[in-house]
Amino acid sequence: MRRIIVIPSRLGSTRLKEKPLQLIKGKPLIRWVVEGCLKTGEEVILATDSERIAEVVQDLSLRVVFTPSDLPSGSDRVAHAIKDIEVDYVINYQGDEPFVYKEDIERLFSALEDVPVATLAIHDPDAYRDPSSVKVVLDNDQRALYFSRSPIPYMKGNSSIYPLKHVGIYAFRKEVLMDFVSWKPSTLEKLESLEQLRLLERGVRIKVLLSSNYYHGVDTEEDLKLVEQKLTFYL
Structure with missing residues (x-):
């Protein structure tokens, strides 16, 4: 059973110029991600898609695929690479997530023995009303019912689980990923600007693993x- 982590990274970014090359504690963001993986x-x-991005990790033991x-x-970039x-x-x-935990990687890969797609979520009340933070609600088997930028679920009371912030790290069976990128963007995906809604x-079932990591x-x-402040404690 062969398994691979693919890190998609493009130089262009709408909100933060040349984001992968931005320095955090003196090290490019993309290098934090690669080293962690x-x-x-x-x-x-x-x-x-960038020689400049490839250059900052050229001394590390990984394969670089130009897309x-x-x-x-990013999903299309991953599919192209494999x-x-x-x-x-x-x-x-x-490629913009510098925190990597071996135990969560193992859980994601293991989940694919039972489901076609798996992802992560964390309990984060601060994310509830932030449209840049994606929220997720689950069924009794911890499969995603829905993802949204809106505050879901409606919090009439307190919950030890909700709200859940989605962590945009996905594990796929290869054949499911290849099908996914061949499908046209769906209605809800376009409305929310969230590609996982296409699935x-x-x-397609998406298992959501809850993590206590940051x-x-x-x-x-x-x-x-x-992130620079938090990485001080992560190291």
Whole structure:
């Protein structure tokens, strides 16, 4: 059973210029992500459209696959990187997520023995009303019922579980990923600007694993500052 972590990373970014190359504690963001994934002991591929991104990790033990700049999403970049590789399970590890935990990687891969897609979520009340933070609600088997930028579920009372912030790290069976990127964007996906809704609208089950680890992606200058502070304790 071959499994691979693929890190999609493109140089262009709408909110933070050349985001993968932004320095955090003197190290480019993409290098934090790559080094973290390599520490898990898994096979790692960097899927990028930029020689400059590749250069900052060229001394590390991973394969670099160059992908077209016009691919519409990170999932498409991951699929392009593995399309000719014999692999069973693949994790799409976002190139702007510098926190990597071996135990969560193992749980994601293990979940694929029972479900076609798996992802992560954390309990985070601060994310509830933030449209840039994606929320998720679950059924009794911890499968996603829905993802939204809106505050879901409606919190009439207190909950020890909700609200749940979705962590955009996905594990796929290869054949499911290849089907996913071949489908046209769905109605809810376009309304919410959330590609995982394409899977739900097609009836694909997504297992959501709850993690107590700290995750925070980088999209803004404020994120850079916060992540730099948190990485001091993560090291």
